[in-house]
Amino acid sequence: MLTDYHVHLRPDDPDTGADRYLVAANAERYRLAASERGIEELGISEHVYRFAQALDVWQHPLWRDAARDDLDAYVAFLRDETDLKVGIEADFVPGREDRMAKLLDARDWDYVVGSIHFLGDFALDHDGYDIWGAGQSPEAVWRRYFETLGEAARTGMFDILAHPDIVKYWGATRPHPPGDLRRFYELAMDGIAETRIAIELSTAGLRKPVGALYPDPAFLEMCLQAGCPVALSSDAHVPGDLGHGYDRALELLDGLGVGELAVFAGRERRLEPIG
Numbered sequence: 001m002l003t004d005y006h007v008h009l010r011p012d013d014p015d016t017g018a019d020r021y022l023v024a025a026n027a028e029r030y031r032l033a034a035s036e037r038g039i040e041e042l043g044i045s046e047h048v049y050r051f052a053q054a055l056d057v058w059q060h061p062l063w064r065d066a067a068r069d070d071l072d073a074y075v076a077f078l079r080d081e082t083d084l085k086v087g088i089e090a091d092f093v094p095g096r097e098d099r100m101a102k103l104l105d106a107r108d109w110d111y112v113v114g115s116i117h118f119l120g121d122f123a124l125d126h127d128g129y130d131i132w133g134a135g136q137s138p139e140a141v142w143r144r145y146f147e148t149l150g151e152a153a154r155t156g157m158f159d160i161l162a163h164p165d166i167v168k169y170w171g172a173t174r175p176h177p178p179g180d181l182r183r184f185y186e187l188a189m190d191g192i193a194e195t196r197i198a199i200e201l202s203t204a205g206l207r208k209p210v211g212a213l214y215p216d217p218a219f220l221e222m223c224l225q226a227g228c229p230v231a232l233s234s235d236a237h238v239p240g241d242l243g244h245g246y247d248r249a250l251e252l253l254d255g256l257g258v259g260e261l262a263v264f265a266g267r268e269r270r271l272e273p274i275g
């Protein structure tokens, strides 16, 4: 069984309001595209910061610009008008765990995708708030990123750890630390091993400047040794990107001896053979 859980019903651009995109006809386009690609388990995980309620958690300028829609209307739409799994992509904002937990616990999810897009006020994957313009060394940025990733896993607030090495997003167009990167991955491993959170294998990186799967195979191997299962997703923002690059992802999993994927319902996890 193939999954695509980290999926958005719309691009991240402005003018992509709920009235046009969080509607049954659009969800149906995604369901059809998934069926064509043999993806049975399809779920949606809109960015939490597109919803007004996220401003109770954090008030970053990007969130203030984006927070327009109603979170409860989104959950009700997915439950009542689609047959898709109900997810959310929730940022880990250190120091705001209680506020985010309150937002998440009040609603009925099939799974929660946990992401890090910011370190402090600086973004890893958005050139508007680029962390690489802040004068920090790659060693410092990568250290802080993987320490934060371990903290995110340790909170237990999330079911899936999204795009786990998104710090590499810009590839060769930004500074990069030298040598064996496992010294950074190690920083996240205690937190990851503690909760055995599902690790996302995301093909989104293939469509970004880095041009590689998230995470690096060496990172994934360390997570597998820690006993974590794999959650497979494309992070599509349009139907055409569903299952994008899955041949590459499945080849990697096969090479690592992974024959099962994490499947979620009502925040319960089970494993299903890839087949």
Ligand SMILES: [Zn+2]
Pocket: 089, 115, 117, 162, 163
């Ligand atoms: Zn993300």
Ligand SMILES: [Zn+2]
Pocket: 006, 007, 008, 089, 235
């Ligand atoms: Zn996403």
